[in-house]
Amino acid sequence: MLPLYVVNNHGQFNHLILRALRDMDVEATMISNETPPAEVARGCRGIILGGGPTLDRIGAAPAYLDLGLPVLGICLGLHIMATARGGAVRRGASGGFGAVEVDVLDRDGILQGYPERMQVWASHADEVSVVPEGFVRLAESAICGVESMASPDERLYGVQWHPEVSHTVNGRLLLENFNRICSE
Template sequence: MEKLRILVINNYGQTCHLIHRALRDLGMDVKLVPNTIQVEEVLKMEPDGLVFSGGPTMERTGNGMNLVKMDLPILGICLGHQLMALAYGGETRTGKYGGFARVDVEVIDEDDILRGMAPTTKVWASHQDEVSKLPPGFKLLARSSICEIEAMRHASKPLYGVQWHPEVSHTEKGIDLLKNFLEVCSRA
């Protein structure tokens, strides 16, 4: 795979540096940037894709609502997934199960991002908050017994969100998910 430039948008999640490292270990040109960065600054860096990290709270997503609407391939992880849902007209809520735990996820549509993961996969996720309603134009990719929207994607744009953390070793096939996203970036 060609070397791509990927920006990791830091939402102050505890695994943000693991996302950076996982992408770097896959041979990518990766830069960790604050979520307060402006769209113009991102465009000057000419990234091939953006990854929005998890984080503690929607109030600390900085300029995320503008950044997540950029015309680039985007992967939202945990809080990044929720941010994408809100930015495009979906809804979020406090989950019934807070804290990190192993979750069995049912893959409904492998699509580009979940290719090779059906019919189920075990992931590491926090459900302190979660997407409760898909945004218009998005489709459901995965669900679990505790969360109906574990993964989603836009029907025509390269926008993907997952509730779980593919960057941690506790997630089965997490690196495969990141590789699948990089393939999307290489085709965009």
């Protein structure tokens, strides 16, 4: 079975995504966001766009959305997805990194098995302000209207929070759901 690729967008937690997958016995490899899309398409069964500091250093990552593979965007990965598909990102009203209570609007797909409300660990320095056409909001919070979104038909999923950090309650479940989607 082909591995999942974790795209390094220069974020401080990308190695934790890789570690979480390996702890789940999921074969995974970290790749540079400069890896040519054709090489990515041949080498994996799903892509996780990791976090990072800015949309200015995302390399070829937007092109990975067009490969027909499932994609999970985490934090900056969500922003890449939103902007590449015609949405918008703005400076968050509530910056910083910390605990956020998230209300789950749709518990199918990537958020299957989660309760209606959960605590996550997120950065809201930037956040999605306009959901792209064809996407649905999956979760929101009191400080952010788009904590998660998806285009189920394209198998594109994004979350503002970091499931890979221990402070997110049951973050592993999100990664398990994505691995299942990649195996279908």
